[in-house]
Every structure is written in structure tokens, then in C-alpha cells.
Amino acid sequence: MNHDAYPDNYIRAILNSVKSIAMVGASPVNVRPSYFAFKYLAQRGYDMIPVNPGHVGKELLGRPFVASLRDLGRPVDMIDIFRNSSHIMPVVEEALTLDPLPKVIWMQLGARDDAAAEKAEAAGIKVVMNRCPKIEYGRLSSEISWMGVNSRTLSSKRPPAPTQGMRLSLNRMSVGGGDTAASDRAAKNKSEQS
Numbered sequence: 295m296n297h298d299a300y301p302d303n304y305i306r307a308i309l310n311s312v313k314s315i316a317m318v319g320a321s322p323v324n325v326r327p328s329y330f331a332f333k334y335l336a337q338r339g340y341d342m343i344p345v346n347p348g349h350v351g352k353e354l355l356g357r358p359f360v361a362s363l364r365d366l367g368r369p370v371d372m373i374d375i376f377r378n379s380s381h382i383m384p385v386v387e388e389a390l391t392l393d394p395l396p397k398v399i400w401m402q403l404g405a406r407d408d409a410a411a412e413k414a415e416a417a418g419i420k421v422v423m424n425r426c427p428k429i430e431y432g433r434l435s436s437e438i439s440w441m442g443v444n445s446r447t448l449s450s451k452r453p454p455a456p457t458q459g460m461r462l463s464l465n466r467m468s469v470g471g472g473d474t475a476a477s478d479r480a481a482k483n484k485s486e487q488s
């Protein structure tokens with residue numbers, strides 16, 4: 295898998311197939327990006343589980359925190375890692391001890407660990423790095439276009455405004471043209487710093 299550019303169908307298939315997501319690094323602080331992503335995905339019907347040892351005993355949107363993936367007590371389809379890149383390998387190694395294995399390991403924006411991805415893929419797990427499932431869901435459903443953002447998806451019909459627990463169709467056609475000179479420069483600068 296080329297982790298520098300994911301085909302929309304790859305992302306779409308993941309978001310359509312997973313039902314339960316354990317978010318490692320979830321925060322109950324309502325101004326943190328992990329809170330927004332957790333809330334958004336829960337509102338779209340995903341079964342969300344917050345994982346953060348610093349918040350055990352608390353809840354996030356009515357769901358109790360667990361300390362680690364070992365404490366989930368049930369299978370999950372996807373592990374969404376909201377941690378710094380230097381903390382990804384231990385999370386992936388812990389995920390590889392789960393039975394059954396998750397179908398997907400997703401690393402949030404700014405998070406990338408190629409060695410951890412290789413290890414997960416060798417075990418048959420799909421991997422996404424440096425992407426946000428909230429953003430990808432909004433883009434592929436065209437929901438993000440309600441805010442005036444070019445989602446690179448085409449349809450003659452505007453998607454319905456989602457209600458609590460409603461999952462939108464992610465089957466809108468994607469088109470090229472989403473790249474900009476600014477995104478090209480950012481990608482080039484990031485690769486030069488690596």
C-alpha cells in the first residue's frame with residue numbers, strides 16, 4: 295500500500311465496513327481534536343470506545359474510558375490512534391495481541407510510523423496514516439461541502455443533513471483537482487524534513 299496517497303475506494307471501503315472504533319488518546323476535553331473526532335464518529339453511528347489510562351473512571355459522551363486496548367473486553371473493527379508518532383509502535387504491538395485482530399489501524403493527522411504500518415500489514419490489518427476519519431467521512435459523504443469546502447465529490451443532489459446516529463452514503467463520485475500549490479508545498483516540505 296502506498297501510504298502517501300490512498301485511493302478513495304480504499305478509505306470508503308474502510309469507513310463503510312467498520313462498526314466499532316477504539317480511539318487511543320481520546321480526550322474528554324471538549325476543545326481537543328480527539329474529542330471532536332470521537333463525537334462526530336459517534337454521531338454517525340460508529341460504536342466508539344475511548345482509550346486513555348489518564349481518564350479511567352470518567353466517561354466520554356456516556357462511554358466509559360478504558361486504560362488500554364487489552365481492557366476493551368470485546369472485539370473492535372478499527373483502532374484510531376490519536377497519539378504522537380513516537381507512541382504508535384507500542385499501540386500497534388498491543389493491537390497485535392488482540393484476539394480477534396482489528397481490521398484497521400488508523401493513525402491520525404500528523405501521525406506516521408512506517409515500521410508499525412509494515413508490522414500491522416504483515417498481520418493482515420489495513421493501515422491508514424496521517425489522515426482523519428472524521429475529515430475523510432465528511433469529504434466522501436460531501437457533508438464537508440456544506441461548509442463551503444471543496445470535497446472533490448460530485449452529485450446533483452445535496453446529501454441530507456445528518457441526524458443522531460445517521461450514516462451518510464460514502465458512495466459519491468470523487469474527482470481529481472483537490473490538490474493545490476499550498477498542499478504540494480506542504481507535502482514537499484514534510485518529505486524534505488524527514
